[in-house]
Amino acid sequence: MKPAIVLPLVVVSSCIASAAAATEQACGYSSAGWNAPNGAAVFSAGSGPIGDVLNAVGELRTHSMLSHGAGRWVTHATMKQPTENSWPAVCSTPITPSDLIGGYPGLEQVNQGGIYRFLHGSGGSGPTALTYQVGDPKRAASIGDHIWYTVPYYTDRSSVDGGAEIARPQIRGGRVPYSFYQYRTTEGTPTGEPAWNNGMVCSTFLAYAHYADGQGVIPPYTYNHAKLASAANALHAGVRGDCEQSLGFWGELGTSIVCFASICTEAADQVANCMASHRCDTSSSSLWRGVRDDPSTVAVSISPDRIGGWSGHPWGTQAGATVWSADINHNVQWNSAGNVYGCWY
Numbered sequence: 001m002k003p004a005i006v007l008p009l010v011v012v013s014s015c016i017a018s019a020a021a022a023t024e025q026a027c028g029y030s031s032a033g034w035n036a037p038n039g040a041a042v043f044s045a046g047s048g049p050i051g052d053v054l055n056a057v058g059e060l061r062t063h064s065m066l067s068h069g070a071g072r073w074v075t076h077a078t079m080k081q082p083t084e085n086s087w088p089a090v091c092s093t094p095i096t097p098s099d100l101i102g103g104y105p106g107l108e109q110v111n112q113g114g115i116y117r118f119l120h121g122s123g124g125s126g127p128t129a130l131t132y133q134v135g136d137p138k139r140a141a142s143i144g145d146h147i148w149y150t151v152p153y154y155t156d157r158s159s160v161d162g163g164a165e166i167a168r169p170q171i172r173g174g175r176v177p178y179s180f181y182q183y184r185t186t187e188g189t190p191t192g193e194p195a196w197n198n199g200m201v202c203s204t205f206l207a208y209a210h211y212a213d214g215q216g217v218i219p220p221y222t223y224n225h226a227k228l229a230s231a232a233n234a235l236h237a238g239v240r241g242d243c244e245q246s247l248g249f250w251g252e253l254g255t256s257i258v259c260f261a262s263i264c265t266e267a268a269d270q271v272a273n274c275m276a277s278h279r280c281d282t283s284s285s286s287l288w289r290g291v292r293d294d295p296s297t298v299a300v301s302i303s304p305d306r307i308g309g310w311s312g313h314p315w316g317t318q319a320g321a322t323v324w325s326a327d328i329n330h331n332v333q334w335n336s337a338g339n340v341y342g343c344w345y
Helices: 049-056 097-101 112-120 137-149 202-212 225-244 248-252 263-277 285-293 304-308
Strands: 027-029 038-045 063-068 074-079 105-110 129-133 153-157 165-169 221-223 299-301 341-343
Touching (some): 038 304, 063 137, 063 202, 063 304, 105 112, 112 341, 137 202, 202 304, 225 285
Antiparallel strands (some): 027 341, 038 063, 038 129
8 A cells, every 4th residue: 555645756657677777676675765856757768679769769868757756656657578488489479479568567656665676677787867857846746746646546566576565556447558559659648548458658658647637738749750760670670689699588588498590580570560560469570661661651659858858859838848848957866864675566
């Protein structure tokens, strides 16, 4: 159950854990509590599949979160590393499709121990940048309070430590999984419309929170075909490269079963298909390449940089700007007393 709120809280939305955190670890202690105020949008930059996609279109931030207050809980949407498919499907469809279709944990609320472990893994160096923006403090705090107090949730248990609780907000009456497809199209998420599989990613959750609290619609940005193609190529190359270099989960594929030399290419095709057309159950390269090679295709999405008003996106009082964009970057620091144990999945 959520603890009683005595101080302001923080709601945060995040994407996939950074590869900078050397080994993915679900549970652990924070070094203290962070300094991001109630309603602040927190941003990190790191490597990994989402970093490959966003860097390819000229953007830096790869993860976005909304803070419920200094040293308090965080709401974000994220996904843990997927699992290897069972034999013999692993050799043609290396990643368990359901892990990509309904990315777990998805939308969640975690404490400082959980978010610190998400960002820093097991002894990893953490993200290359970690900052927060508030903009209008009153409006930002209103967004944080709305998500914390108004959105229904159920209490779940960590899949790693059953003694650790994780709150799961419910949108449209159900769990909100992480959906790669939201990078291709927001599917109406910024105005509360139901997306495929009820999915969100870190930045589309923040857009939803902005709208749900009556702070206005954050219009999705249209990435032209050249940028879509660049992002698709970068995603495919990044997953294949990490796999071939034995980095993280990707390097473990097929190690226990003799498959074929192209298993890393198959994994990259599967992830690219998931993002391009929400077909997460096949490694047929014709799907994502068909999207990439069709000159009429574009991506219509909301990135962490758009939430913060960076990389040419609206900021301050410009049309389409967010509550948080009228601010500079403030460094996130864990500087409160003590430490906290928690899990992020």
